[in-house]
Amino acid sequence: MSFLHLSFYSTFTLSSLGLAFHRTHLISALLCLESMMLSLYIALSMWPVQTLTTSPTLMPILMLAFSACEAGAGLAILVASTRTHGSDHLHNLNLLQC
């Protein structure tokens, strides 16, 4: 694949692995989510450049809106967790533990 594809492909993969393996703080997971979103944004932006059509130009903006909502929701969870448990450690989220 071309160098461009490789770049956002690997960014996405590394971010998702980072999401999976950052086990201590919730904020590192959220940061990885943001970088996943970034790589998706760049990938979506490359689409009209590669196919030379103008219709898909709207898609990155839509995705950005949704990711902003999602980041807001994640930060709200972070704040709520900090307010109740005093820190943002991931092992605080254990209400479903058997």
Added chain:
Amino acid sequence: MDLSLILTMSMLLTMATLTTPLLLPLLTKHYQNSPHTITKTVKTSFMISLIPMTIFIYLGLENITICWKWKFITNFKIPLSLKMDQYSLMFFPIALFVTWSILQFATWYMASEPQITKFFSYLLTFLIAMLILTIANNMFLLFIGWEGVGIMSFLLIGWWHGRAEANTSALQAVLYNRIGDIGLILCLAWLASTMNSWEMQQTPSTNHIPLLPLLGLILAATGKSAQFGLHPWLPAAMEGPTPVSALLHSSTMVVAGIFLLIRSHPMLQNNPTALTLCLCLGALSTLFAATCALTQNDIKKIIAFSTSSQLGLMMVTIGLNLPQLAFLHISTHAFFKAMLFLCSGSIIHNLNGEQDIRKMGGLQKILPTTTSCLTIGNLALMGTPFLAGFYSKDLIIESMSTSYLNTWALLLTLLATSFTATYSLRMSLLVQTGHTRMPSIMPINENNPTLTTPITRLALGSITAGLLITSYILPAKTPPMTMPILTKTTAIIISIAGIILALELSKMTQLLTKPKQNPLLNFSMTLGYFNHLTHRSNSTKLLNTGQKIASHLIDLCWYKKMGPEGLATLQLEATKTSSTLHTGLIKTYLGSFALSIIILLITSSH
């Protein structure tokens, strides 16, 4: 005068006379049996059966009668056909004569028995079954007689069923006979599937019969006639009353196996493997039984082992392809063996139940008739010239010595013949001669005519039967006429050697101290360790295998490990493993997320 009709009718009348005491009490209330009436019935049957025998001797007339056809399935009809040939026509009078004498003796022997009539009816039923076996022309009728004698043997051996040893002996007899019956059923099945008939005439004698049905027949004879391998039941059967031993286990039932081989001789004669098997099996049986008889101390067991030894000799004769000679030996053997048993019964009763020959002695002056007949019987058994046993036994030994056969079998038989002389003489010496070793005051009395008449009658038979039968019946195969003197006198010489040995040994017992145990003595006393080795191991092996298959394989393995419960256990394992993942912590879910990513990487990297 239609003699064929007279032949058939007199034979059927004999059988009908015998069944009368069994059927009449069921039909009318007035007629009740008693031992006296049953004895008279058998005597009448004997007289009637002399008619067909005389016709046969005079004319050589044989007959086959078909009474009824049982249409079993299509294309396979089982006729009720009776064959009156040399064997059955000669066997009927002999068996009836011996049975008459035994029944007369039993009126004295079992006089204190409360159920004596039932005993006599059992003996009569046995006799009828044996005669059915003899007169049968097809294997089905023979099988009916075969099973009949087996069942009656069981009932009669366990007559005193309060005694534990009698029960085990009866059970042993039935089990060993059953193993032989498997062979007979095998032969029946082969005949039904190949020849489509169970008639004796339709079995081919010219082309070769495969070995399997013949092996079945030999197995049946081994079981019924107590050849080596299925022999322990015969000495154990001495638990029954002496009339039972005299009738069943000396003259009639145990020769049923040999009789089967005589009847199916056309099948056997062309198969050298089967004949050699008979020869070697018979030789082994005769020597084994004679060896075991050397160290027995129970008078009935000595006679039982001598029966077993003579049966082995009959098997050897079958192996020599001489069925008529085997039948001659059956006929002469019946007389002196029954007489030996009756004499032993008289001695046992007179000594108030003492059966150990070490506790008898000097009876010659006290029981003259009985001991004289015992001596006659022993001499006939040894093959003393011109008594009954000589005509058959000497002829067998001569034929063996002049045939082209296995030397090992010949040597074993000769050794067994000399052992026969040895143990017979030992028994006679210990019972009749010397000082008395029994308790002082014994009510010994043999003046009862119901005791002495049958014994003397059988003694007359033992002396003259051989001469009479061989004078009137022509041999089917040419007997050997010329042979070297040493071969001709082989039987006599080795019997005399056995007698000298017995005399020397009997002197030793009074002059020297009792010898210590040695392996040969132990081998002979424990009957070759056969009972100890096989009775426990075979049954535990069978039962273990049965338990493995029925319980372990099916219940434990199929149900618990592989079937329903096994599936449940497997699921449980999988559930336990996967429930460690369902902890409710985010780490686990993130981990599964990573796993999905890796799978995505791998599968899309092309």
